[in-house]
Amino acid sequence: MLSVQTPVAPAVLKHDIAAPSTTTASAPKTDAQLDAWHRDLLRDGYCVVKGAVPKERALQYADRMHGWLEGFQLGYDRNDLSTVHKDKLPAITEKGMCLNYAVTHEDWAWKIRAEPGVVGAFEKFLGTDDLIVSFDAVNFGFPNRKDLPPNKPWPHQDQDPLKPGFRCLQGLVNLLPNGPDDGGLIVCKGSHALSTQFHEEMAYEEKIPAWTNEWYGFTDAGMKWLADHGCEWIKVCAEPGDLLLWDSRTAHYNLSSKTDQPRFCVYTCFMPVADAxxxxxxRKKDAFERRVGTTHWPNARHTGSNVAKRDGVDDPHNRDRPVEEPQLSERAFRLTGIPYIKAE
Incomplete structure (x- = not known):
C-alpha cells in the first residue's frame, strides 16, 4: 500500500533501532533533547529536515542546475518541456541520475553539500563534526519522458545483509516543490527495524544480481514479507531546501512524476572520518582531484567515471572538469577528507 505522509514526531521512541556511530564520544541524548526529525528517523527509518537550506537559496541552486543543462547547447530550454529529450540533454538515466561530466564536483553541487543546515543535521545525528561527504549523483527528474525506458520500481536497501545494524545515513537535498504526484523518494516505513529479521527469514531466497554486496534488491516475495509484517510504502513530500534522510537499511526507490513538475535534488551522505x-x-583524495564521483559511501569504496555513453559510444560532449570549479570553504575542504590524511 502506498500513502503520502509528512512525518511527525512520535510519542514513543526506540533508540536501539538506529544508533549513531560508535566511534564518536558524544553522550547519548534523552528523548526530550532530540530534534523531532531525529526522533522520526530513529522510529521510521526516514525523516524530513525542514528548511535545511533556505528556500530562496535552494531555488537559486535549481536555477544553476538548469543553467548547467542548457550550457551543453544541445537544445534544452527550461521553459519548454518539449525540449526534454535525451538528444538535447547530457546522459541522464530513467531514474533521473546524472553521474558523469564532473557534475558531482560543480561549484553549485559543493555549495549544496556544504550548506550549514545540511552538514549540521548529519553532525547532530552522528555526534561529531569530523565528517567526510560523498561525491554522489545529481538527480534531474523530468516528467512524462517517452525517450527513455520507463522507471520501473526497484525497491532496495543500500547495505550488505551480512553486515547488520546501523552503518550509514543517506540523504538528498530537495530543490524544487515535490508533492504527492511529482515523483521522488518512496520509502518503506519501519523496514530498517526489521532488516535483521528479514534477512534471517529470507536467507534461502535467490538474490537479485548486484554489482556490489552493499545493494540488496527486494523480490516480489520480499515485498510480500514486508507487507505481511505491517510495513507501509510512503511517498515523501518536500519543499525546496528540505533535507531527506534515511537509514541505509530502509527499503526505498524513486518514482517518476505524474505531473509537469520536474524534480531536482543532490544526493549527499556524510560519515565520521574515524570510520574511514x-x-x-x-582513494577519496584521488577521486576529488580527478573530479570523479563516488557512490553514497563517503569513504569512496567505489569511484566512478566522467565518461558518459551516447548511443553506445563515448559522448562527444564528455568533460573531465566542472564548468565551474568548486570554490571550497575551509569547512567544505575538510569534507573531502584530504586534511585528515596523515603524512608518511
Missing amino acids: SQEDLK
Missing part, C-alpha cells in the same frame, strides 16, 4: 581508513582517504 587512511587508504579510503587517499
Whole structure:
C-alpha cells in the first residue's frame, strides 16, 4: 500500500533501532533533547529536515542546475518541456541520475553539500563534526519522458545483509516543490527495524544480481514479507531546501512524476572520518582531484567515471572538469577528507 505522509514526531521512541556511530564520544541524548526529525528517523527509518537550506537559496541552486543543462547547447530550454529529450540533454538515466561530466564536483553541487543546515543535521545525528561527504549523483527528474525506458520500481536497501545494524545515513537535498504526484523518494516505513529479521527469514531466497554486496534488491516475495509484517510504502513530500534522510537499511526507490513538475535534488551522505581508513582517504583524495564521483559511501569504496555513453559510444560532449570549479570553504575542504590524511 502506498500513502503520502509528512512525518511527525512520535510519542514513543526506540533508540536501539538506529544508533549513531560508535566511534564518536558524544553522550547519548534523552528523548526530550532530540530534534523531532531525529526522533522520526530513529522510529521510521526516514525523516524530513525542514528548511535545511533556505528556500530562496535552494531555488537559486535549481536555477544553476538548469543553467548547467542548457550550457551543453544541445537544445534544452527550461521553459519548454518539449525540449526534454535525451538528444538535447547530457546522459541522464530513467531514474533521473546524472553521474558523469564532473557534475558531482560543480561549484553549485559543493555549495549544496556544504550548506550549514545540511552538514549540521548529519553532525547532530552522528555526534561529531569530523565528517567526510560523498561525491554522489545529481538527480534531474523530468516528467512524462517517452525517450527513455520507463522507471520501473526497484525497491532496495543500500547495505550488505551480512553486515547488520546501523552503518550509514543517506540523504538528498530537495530543490524544487515535490508533492504527492511529482515523483521522488518512496520509502518503506519501519523496514530498517526489521532488516535483521528479514534477512534471517529470507536467507534461502535467490538474490537479485548486484554489482556490489552493499545493494540488496527486494523480490516480489520480499515485498510480500514486508507487507505481511505491517510495513507501509510512503511517498515523501518536500519543499525546496528540505533535507531527506534515511537509514541505509530502509527499503526505498524513486518514482517518476505524474505531473509537469520536474524534480531536482543532490544526493549527499556524510560519515565520521574515524570510520574511514587512511587508504579510503587517499582513494577519496584521488577521486576529488580527478573530479570523479563516488557512490553514497563517503569513504569512496567505489569511484566512478566522467565518461558518459551516447548511443553506445563515448559522448562527444564528455568533460573531465566542472564548468565551474568548486570554490571550497575551509569547512567544505575538510569534507573531502584530504586534511585528515596523515603524512608518511
